[in-house]
Amino acid sequence: MNRFTQIDSLRGLLLILMTIDHLLLWPFNSWNTFYHYIYGPFGFFTAAECFFFISGILAGNLVKNKPNYIQTSLKSRLLKLYLANIIGLSVLALSAFLFPQYFTQWGDGFLNDYLLTNPLKAIFFAAIFIYLPAFFNILPLYFYFFASIPLLSKSIKSIKNIIITILCSFLLWIVGQFALQDRIQEYVRYFFPQADIGWFDIFSWQILFVLSFIAGYYQEHIKLILLSSNNIILFFISIFCIFCFLVKHELIKLNINIFYLTDIKTLGPIRLLNFLCAAYIISLIFNKFSFFNINLLAKLGNNSLSIFTYHSCLVYYLGAFTKQIQSLNLVKKIIIFICAVLSLYLVLVIKKLAKISPVYIKKVIFS
Secondary structure: OOOOHHHHHHHHHHHHHHHHHHHHHOOOHHHHHHHHHHOOOOOOOOHHHHHHHHHHHHHHHHHHHOOOHHHHOHHHHHHHHHHHHHHHHHHHHHHHHHOHHHOHHHHHOOOOOHHHHOHHHHHHHHHOOOEOOOOOOOHHHHHHHHHOHHHHHHOOOOHHHHHHHHHHHHHHHHHHOOOHHHHHHHHHOOOOOOOEOOOOOHHHHHHHHHHHHHHHHOHHHHHHHHHOOOHHHHHHHHHHHHHHHHHHOOOOOOOOOOOOOOOOOOOOHHHHHHHHHHHHHHHHHHHHOOOOOOHHHHHHHOOHHHHHHHHHHHHHHHHOOHHHHHOOOHHHHHHHHHHHHHOHHHHHHHHHHHOOOHHHHHHHHHO
């Protein structure tokens, strides 16, 4: 698979921002002042929207340029997504089962007591996607979206079908604005009270994957459109993005409540529009210039699945010691925080060591 260095660099940057965001959200929540600026630093969108959009573009491009991708590689990708989520949660469950005294603070955070009291059942229900605690509810969405690729790829072969597909996706997004997934979860909880089928509304978030998949599939056409874009359109899009940035950081205060219009859970209309406008500007820049080629970031982006899983476990392990971290002085907090972020690169080291054969290791040791 040909790697797009700029996209990998962007994904690496997003992984770092996401890790910082989640660390401030839980184990370092005493620094909540910084969290306000790190969470959605550029407006009403976060790294999550960017990841789904990038994944859709890459998937569409793969299906277009490798006609046998669905038959040869898609099942493997789905299996990796599934196993990454289950293995990550299983590691946490095993830790809680063996050393429950160290993880009592999980009940005060995003992971309810069910994983502590019934780890085996929790993993079983996670395996069938009805118990998905925070940070472990992202990869199941990817799984659903990638599983839809065979159908999606058949639905965009003509202009007429593309329009129908986008309209259907838009209608599902409208349904998602009424929190249909929450209603489904309430029904599931009649049979399994601890059910958590995911925080991000799948009916809303699918629109990002659908639009980006189409953009990736017709990449050359989209590139021509971007390169010949109207300056007037670009001007108004830029003004809207600047306005959203100023409102998000309360530099402009509105007299109306726009929470539901910018809600991340249901991907509210202003949030969706803000992200699509930002994605348009970023795509335009990436197609005209090739400056964002940062090898250190690209290495993270090239291993995004394993690093994302590691980051989820990292946040939970540090979250188990939130009170202890809060009691430390500022210097020690900063050191732990920086080390936690830099530890993302440990995944690359471990993966590299895993590729070294035992024969090679013996030669190194005894030479």
